[in-house]
Amino acid sequence: MAQRQTHYEVLGVAPTANATDIKSAYRRAARATHPDHGGNAEDFARVTLAYETLIDPASRTRYDRSYGTESSYLRGKAPTREDDTGDAGQRGSMRFDTSGTRPSATTPTEYLPPLDAPGAVDRATSIRQVHGTPRKRGIFGAQARLARETRTVALLSRQVLTALPSARLINGLHAPGGGYIDHALLGGYRLALIHSMLLPKGVYRWDGDSLLRDGKHIEPPRITPVVHQMQSLFPELNVTGWTVLLAPDGNLHEPVIDYVRGGVPGDMSVANVVNAINLVREMKMFLGTGPAPHVVDRTILARLLGGMY
Known part of the structure; x- marks a missing residue:
């Protein structure tokens, strides 16, 4: 089951970003994805939808309370509930297994995406x-x-x-x-x-x-x-x-x-x-x-x- 990329990730801003941050991020993302500048029309549509949702306080509140699922799209791969049992759980965890053993709760914490990646939440949070x-x-x-x-x-x-x-x-x-x-x-x-x-x-x-x-x-x-x-x-x-x-x-x-x-x-x-x-x-x-x-x-x-x- 794929993970959802939030509107915040689409624009490359944190969930705490203010309106000024969102506008600046939208301008950068729009330039990079606009078809007239060699970008992809689908990516540009996602950027536009993210901006229109987050710049309006009421729609942003509704979006946040939907836990980022309204109008979001899918990417990546993460273990599903079905992967969380038996042999399927072992298969689902292999993407994190670099030592040949199943990770434990005391294995050093791994952040996905890494802490230096844009979007998601900041390092301190x-x-x-x-x-x-x-x-x-x-x-x-x-x-x-x-x-x-x-x-x-x-x-x-x-x-x-x-x-x-x-x-x-x-x-x-x-x-x-x-x-x-x-x-x-x-x-x-x-x-x-x-x-x-x-x-x-x-x-x-x-x-x-x-x-x-x-x-x-x-x-x-x-x-x-x-x-x-x-x-x-x-x-x-x-x-x-x-x-x-x-x-x-x-x-x-x-x-x-x-x-x-x-x-x-x-x-x-x-x-x-x-x-x-x-x-x-x-x-x-x-x-x-x-x-x-x-x-x-x-x-x-x-x-x-x-x-x-």
Whole structure:
């Protein structure tokens, strides 16, 4: 499955470029691609479309919230979700394998495109592991939600990112179909979407669809539709959803979750429910065992950062 080249890449500017930068880049790209100057008509059309989309604030906002998929075109080769299992996963990872062994999460980080290449995101942004912080949505901010998200960021930063140096955590994204994604954790060509709940200690039952305590139904965040939407927008990734149950006292082993058939967490499940200690273990397993866990794809990172609110 080919990767999408964003409008920012077409013009050779960063997603943070201002209107002046975009105009200057368009003039350079138009001169280089115009058929009257020996360029290619198709390339010139792409340059023009990129400029018209990014120069208008409203259309640029819509484009960013679509994660760079509107009116984009395809290039390159990256592992697909189908490549992410069995022998196909081995084939998909061969483009990164220069030693004869499968790359691991501790293999030195490789940036694609390289850090000195134009477009995508700049060097400082590319090497940063955490992007964004929990913040208000709209006029009013829910303090309980902000505190819960802050705890999740701290958990992932201290116990997951330290073990996965090439992983990138993006906080506060627009969901493609409306609403929000609390956290997105990118590792190679795998993406975990993470929401959280603060619940009293105790034993909870999860069967893959319903969360129960003492026979009482508790509604977890509706993350499944968002996972499907993001999987559609990022076909080159393996996307999964996770809801972490946090205990008020910070005990990573609480609440306790009793899994029944169909509810056991794993990378083949669209929606998973875990406590804090299991989230740490599952993230290390899910992100650290992909076909290229040492890779930071700067094009994908740029598209995710464009979806931040």
